[in-house]
Amino acid sequence: MSNISNLNHQILDFATQLKAQDDNFPTLSVLNNDGQIVDEEALKRADLSNDDLVKLFSSMLLNRQLDIRSTKLAKQGRFGFFAPTAGQEASQMGTAFAFRAEDWLFPGYRDIPQVVAKGWPIYKAILWSRGHVLGNEFKTEDGQPVNSWFPQIIIGAQYVEAAGVALGLKKREQNAVAYAYTGDGGSSQGDFYEALNFAGAYHANAVFFVQNNGYAISMPRADQTAAAHLAAKGWAAGLPSIVVDGQDAIAAYLAAKEARAWAVSGKGPVLIELLTNRFEAHSTAGDDPLRYRSKEDIADWWKKDPLIRMRKYLTDQGLWSEDQEKETIAQIDARIDADIKKADQVDKQKISDYLKNTLEVPSYVMREQIKKFESEGR
Amino acid sequence: MAVKSYIEAVRDAQDLALGRDENVLIFGEDVGKNGGVFRATDGLQTKYGVDRVFNTPLAESGIGGLAIGLASQGFRPIMEIQFFGFVYETMDSIAGQMARNRFRFNGTRQMPIVVRAPYGGGTKTPEMHADNLEGLVAQNPGLRVVMPANPADAKGLLLSAIASNDPVVFLENIHLYRSLKGEVADGYYTTPLDKAAIAREGKDVSIITYGGMTPVVLNAAESLAKEGIDAEVVDLRTVSPLDIETIGKSVEKTGRVVVAQEAQRIAGISASVMAEISERFILSLRAPIGRVSAPDTVYPFAQAENDWMANADDVIAKVKEVVNYD
Numbered sequence: 261m262s263n264i265s266n267l268n269h270q271i272l273d274f275a276t277q278l279k280a281q282d283d284n285f286p287t288l289s290v291l292n293n294d295g296q297i298v299d300e301e302a303l304k305r306a307d308l309s310n311d312d313l314v315k316l317f318s319s320m321l322l323n324r325q326l327d328i329r330s331t332k333l334a335k336q337g338r339f340g341f342f343a344p345t346a347g348q349e350a351s352q353m354g355t356a357f358a359f360r361a362e363d364w365l366f367p368g369y370r371d372i373p374q375v376v377a378k379g380w381p382i383y384k385a386i387l388w389s390r391g392h393v394l395g396n397e398f399k400t401e402d403g404q405p406v407n408s409w410f411p412q413i414i415i416g417a418q419y420v421e422a423a424g425v426a427l428g429l430k431k432r433e434q435n436a437v438a439y440a441y442t443g444d445g446g447s448s449q450g451d452f453y454e455a456l457n458f459a460g461a462y463h464a465n466a467v468f469f470v471q472n473n474g475y476a477i478s479m480p481r482a483d484q485t486a487a488a489h490l491a492a493k494g495w496a497a498g499l500p501s502i503v504v505d506g507q508d509a510i511a512a513y514l515a516a517k518e519a520r521a522w523a524v525s526g527k528g529p530v531l532i533e534l535l536t537n538r539f540e541a542h543s544t545a546g547d548d549p550l551r552y553r554s555k556e557d558i559a560d561w562w563k564k565d566p567l568i569r570m571r572k573y574l575t576d577q578g579l580w581s582e583d584q585e586k587e588t589i590a591q592i593d594a595r596i597d598a599d600i601k602k603a604d605q606v607d608k609q610k611i612s613d614y615l616k617n618t619l620e621v622p623s624y625v626m627r628e629q630i631k632k633f634e635s636e637g638r
Numbered sequence: 639m640a641v642k643s644y645i646e647a648v649r650d651a652q653d654l655a656l657g658r659d660e661n662v663l664i665f666g667e668d669v670g671k672n673g674g675v676f677r678a679t680d681g682l683q684t685k686y687g688v689d690r691v692f693n694t695p696l697a698e699s700g701i702g703g704l705a706i707g708l709a710s711q712g713f714r715p716i717m718e719i720q721f722f723g724f725v726y727e728t729m730d731s732i733a734g735q736m737a738r739n740r741f742r743f744n745g746t747r748q749m750p751i752v753v754r755a756p757y758g759g760g761t762k763t764p765e766m767h768a769d770n771l772e773g774l775v776a777q778n779p780g781l782r783v784v785m786p787a788n789p790a791d792a793k794g795l796l797l798s799a800i801a802s803n804d805p806v807v808f809l810e811n812i813h814l815y816r817s818l819k820g821e822v823a824d825g826y827y828t829t830p831l832d833k834a835a836i837a838r839e840g841k842d843v844s845i846i847t848y849g850g851m852t853p854v855v856l857n858a859a860e861s862l863a864k865e866g867i868d869a870e871v872v873d874l875r876t877v878s879p880l881d882i883e884t885i886g887k888s889v890e891k892t893g894r895v896v897v898a899q900e901a902q903r904i905a906g907i908s909a910s911v912m913a914e915i916s917e918r919f920i921l922s923l924r925a926p927i928g929r930v931s932a933p934d935t936v937y938p939f940a941q942a943e944n945d946w947m948a949n950a951d952d953v954i955a956k957v958k959e960v961v962n963y964d
Contacts, residue, residue, distance in 0.1 A: 393744045410742055417735055420700050424707015431689060432711065451730075454700035461695050617745040618780050620803045623832060623879030625914075 278488075285489040285503045287535060290510040293564055295572025297510075306514040310579050316357050316509055317570050317580065318588055320349040323373040324567060325592040326382070327540075330389070333600070334544035340389035343370040344540035347507075350566030351471050351534040352441075353377065354512025358520055359439055364425045365408040366418035366440035370471075370538075374441065375408045383599035383606075393609055393617075415442055416451030419468065423459040426466035426529065437523045439467040439516075445476020447490045456497035459529040466529035467519040468494070471506060473538040474561075478552035494531030506536030507566040537561040611638045642822040645815040647789035648678050648754075651796035652716065654826050656686045662800060663708060664691045666701055666718030666754075675720060676756060676815055698724050702731020705751045706739065714750045714800060722757035722809060723766040723937075725774070736805045737780035748803040752796070758850040758900055759947050760813040762940035768812065769937045770901030772849070775807045776878035776910070782806045782831055783878040787852030789820040791875060794829025802831060811850035818853060834881040836888070840870035843961055844888040845953065846911055847898040848874035855898050858953035867961055877907045882914055889919045894960045898930040898953050906931060925963030928956040 264272070290302045297303050308316065327346045333339040345352060348370070356374040359365070367375055372385050379400040388395030388411065398406040412418035422440035429436050446452055447470050459466040470490045474481050487493060494501030500522065504515045512534060519530035539561055541547040549558065574580035612633040615626050622630065642650065655662045664679055670693040673680030683691040694701050698719055705715040719725055725732065736749045759768040776783045784799055784806055786792040792810065799806035837852060838859050847855045852873045859869040872888050874880065889895055895915060897908040912927050930948045938946040 393742075396742050397744050397746055414730055414734055417703065417730055420703020420731065421707045421710075421735070422703075423700065424704040424709075425711055426707070427704060428708045428711030428713060431708075431713075438707070451699050451703065454695075454697040455703060457695055457697065458700040458704060613744075614741065618741045619782070620740065620748065621832070624882045625879060 281492060282488045285491050288502060288504040288511050288515055289508055290514060291508045291569055291573055293507070293569055295569045295576060297573070302514060303510065306510055306517065308510065308513065310577070312357075313574060313577075314579055316353060316513065317574055319353045319357065319373075319377055320509060320567055320570060321585070321588055322376070322592050323349045323353055325589060325596065326373060326376070329593065329596050331540070331544055338600070339386065339544070340391055341369075342389055342544045343542065344538065344544070345370060345373060347537045347539035347561060347565070348471060348473060350509035350512050350570065351506035351536040354509035355439075355469055355516040355532070355534070357513050358516035360436070361407065362434065362436040363407060363520070364422070364429070364436070364438040366422040366425075366438060367408065367411045368415055368418060368441050368443060368446065369411045369413055370443070371411055371441045375406070375411065378408050379404070379406045380408060381599065382596060383602040386599060386603040387606060390603070392606060393614075394606055415446040416449030416455075418442065419446070419449075419455035420451045420458065422466055422468070423455040423464060426459050426464035426523070427462050429465045430462065430526065434465075435524055437465040437467055437520055439469065439520070441469045441471060443476060444470060444472040444474070444481045444484055444490055445479060446470070447493060448476070448484055453493065453497065456494055456499055456529065456531060460497040460499050463526060463528035465523045465526070467516065467523050468529060468531045470531070470533045471536055472533055473536050475538060475542070475549075475552070477542045477547065480552070489533060491531055491533035499529050499531045501531040501533070503533045503535060506534030507564050507569065509566060509570050537564070639821050639823055641819050642789050643816050644789045644792050644810070644818045645676055645678055647793040647822050648796060648810055649680060649682070650822065651793040651800070652679060652682060653685070655716070655797060655800045656682060656690055658826065659714060660690075661712055662690070662714045662716065664716045664718070665694050665704065667694060667696055667720045669693060669718050674718060676812070678718070678754070678810070698727035699731055702728035702736070705753070706731060706736050706749065709736070709749050709751050710747060716752045716754055716800060719753060719755040721763070721767040722755035722771055723769045725755065725771055729774075732775065732781070732805075732807065733778040737778045740804070741780060749805045750803045751805045752799045753805070753807045755807070755809055756812045756815070757809045758811040758813055759937070759943050760850070762943060763812070765937065765939065768943075770899070770906055770932075772809055772877055772907060773901060773905040776907060780805070781878065782876060783809065784831060784876050785809045785811070785849035786875060787811075787814070787837070787849055787873050788818060789822045791829055791835070793822055794827055795831065795875060797826060798828040798831050801828065806831070809849065813850055814853070829875070832876045832879055832881055834884040835873045835875055836870065836884070837873040838869065838871040840868040840892065842868045842892060843894040843896060843957055844870045844872055844892045845896045845898055845957065846872045846874065846885060846888070848877050848907060849900060851898050851900045851948070854948070854950050855953055858950040858957070861950065861954055862957055867957060869957060874907065874911075880910060880914060882918065885911065885915065886919050889915055890922045893922055893924040894963075895923065896928040896930060896953065896956050896960055898948065898956075900947065901931060902934045903929065903931040904934045925960045928960040930956045
């Protein structure tokens, strides 16, 4: 038996290749679990002012309060569909903090807080959750456009659409990007890869996030794919692809900021995998996480709560206090209460309006139906 | 006015649309240098540049997503699906997303997209290329499905589709691409969407058809005329939504109806046409509605196509049955 050349041996060394896949994605980290900065230079590069840090933490608190209140209201039958966000505040708000009004957001159904951060009023989020069409008008309280799409249900669709917007922004020479979120489950979708590949091939202005929160409803991330890192899927499409500590709001912000700068300069898209966790159920509509994960696992993740480390860091810096937190939470709760009242007062939807909104030019049969429903006041 | 083939009319329309509005973009697999596998976009990249007419990676769902994203940025995308049999790969983009987006956004955002695709049998393509999948898209509210049957309509309807703010699935019959020529007016003109055409006037029976079946039906009508049966041929042109008024007028005039389609009996548009006629115009009927279609098998292997597809003789036989009912 003859020996093959060293080069061919190297090519055929599958075990070494698997090891390389494992090793090639170190995790970006700035703030550790104890609220300590582990990389001072990275903190400088994030360039967050004290005011920014407080704003970012306040947005995380808003996210958490929305989660707590929404879950309670859902149990009372006063909300609608709700996908809990506890555990993902750093991943969601840290990244969202890096984008601007002119950027286009493509959220998944769990990414309501990012849309709210963009100026979508909470009452609209409640209407969306309840299944009222006015929840899908993306405008601020004072009627300004919010550059966001509806939270996508068909996971993956938002990715290919974001690639289209990203190409449009490039063609229009806009100083803006499209940024899209999906989860570890979403990274299994064909559309996920098609979007990365399209945006990559066109060097389009896109930033793609995978919030690896551990579970696609009940499917553990480890069973989702043989890939050691979801970020590695970006390499297949030729994208810079990184892994970030998703419980670390500063690292999430830094990664998103750098990715935005890269994408907006015409160099092409970036894929960011955020290692995070969904502490609660997939949704308030009947999912029981204890069917597929242990209490201990959930308790361990609560110890890595992104709020704890950010709160500790800010407090240590003299930027935050217990009183401030109480006051902020009271303000957020009052805002949510007011928005629930506002959502309750919105008129019922009309089938005739639905018919008018389906096509710009309704068909003969649709016109008949509009007439019928209008005559019935529906 | 010049005599043009169906595919030349399709290309002419796209050329005019690109020339009129810089927001019009054409993209799909091989639409650039190659000019499309059928040459529907031949020369357009050279004329308008790679920013306006460009190839995509080979991934239909990506093409659909791209169209939706670009449409939302004020472009008017014409996306080509190389063969409509490949539409399953992008059904979510078409049926799940672009068809629903105007509704979802409460009418505040438009989806001015044209999905162009060749369809239909008779050219012995490999399997999954020729299928008549118009029924699949026609059953989705929020979409128009347009299937021109001659070069003049292909041009006028395509220009209307591009001008429409509603998403339009524009299906071009592969067999007609080069086999059918006709007078096509020069310059820009539009043929209205949602309007059927009376392709042949007649008084004895209405044959309602569309797309690639229309020339077959017109041939059948000429043969029937020689036997003293004067058939009116209604070419639906837009198969979803249906032009109830034109269908109704013809049915009331003749009192007898045959619906003919290239698709299998279980598929296509004939069931909708028959249901609308039954519900609205049944008292005008003097005989049960006849139907001509392909059999309910999976689309056949190429060498069986000629036996499998409905032809003029099938139409003639069915018309005689309906005419001689009483």
